[in-house]
Amino acid sequence: MRRTVHFTKMQGAGNDYIYVDTQLYDIPDPEKAAIAWSAYHTGIGSDGLVLIGKPHDGRRADYSMRIFNADGSEAMMCGNASRCIGKYLYEKGLTHKDTIRLETLSGVKILKLHIQDGNEVESVTVDMLKPLLQNQEQFVGPSVLAADERIFEGTYVCMGNPHFVTFVDDIDTIDIAHYGKLLECNEAFPQRCNIEFAQLTDADTIRTRVWERGSGITMACGTGACATAVAAFLTGRASRKSNIVMDGGTLQIEYSEADGHVYMTGPAAFAFEGEIPLTGE
């Protein structure tokens, strides 16, 4: 008999994932499920699959998150999904706390829920911890990359996952599908890389378009927004607080002077729920 899995489709600034509670449904091959279910014509359609589960260390965290891109690759962190998980846990009654400790492959992230009328999570602030920058020992890559005939000057920022942020003058017209794909797989990035194309449009306001490793063009990227804000601050384009305006919505980012952490605030929303057969059974 084919087993079916109950899923919830959610989006954070238009970055859409399929969420499954692994305390109720075991997903033995998440890479395969992410590929099959993310497909728009034959699956549910999404940027990837997110598994919500029990943490390995229950003393340090309340819940855990695993994130798989649409191509099945697993990432260390997802900013938009972390906010959606906060909303999921609270509004489905799995927690009554307004502060949740979420275990990820890149550390425990603290989610602060902003609750309206006692029952609705209107937005979430996530402590994304400290960014890892280009000059630190873990990454020694170039800050100038070539893709076809064009040169991209950029800043590498790791927010648990890798980002190359490049400021351009033609944000509305640049072919991000073309250049994003080339830069993602540039030999400087053996693990591939997420690419943010950004342009300052107003004081502390940065229009950003995203090419995600493993998913392609997305409407928004939470870790990418944090990386963009950090890159903008480091290159003197913005202050420590900026608004990152992406195709699917805007996130408020603060790169705190006090503790060096990056704080991301933004929305989370339910789209729909359903049942899908477990792939391969």
Ligand SMILES: N[C@@H](CCC[C@H](N)C(=O)O)C(=O)O
């Ligand atoms: N959309 C996410 C990041 C998802 C993972 C990324 N594509 C990677 O492979 O590193 C976000 O909101 O942070």
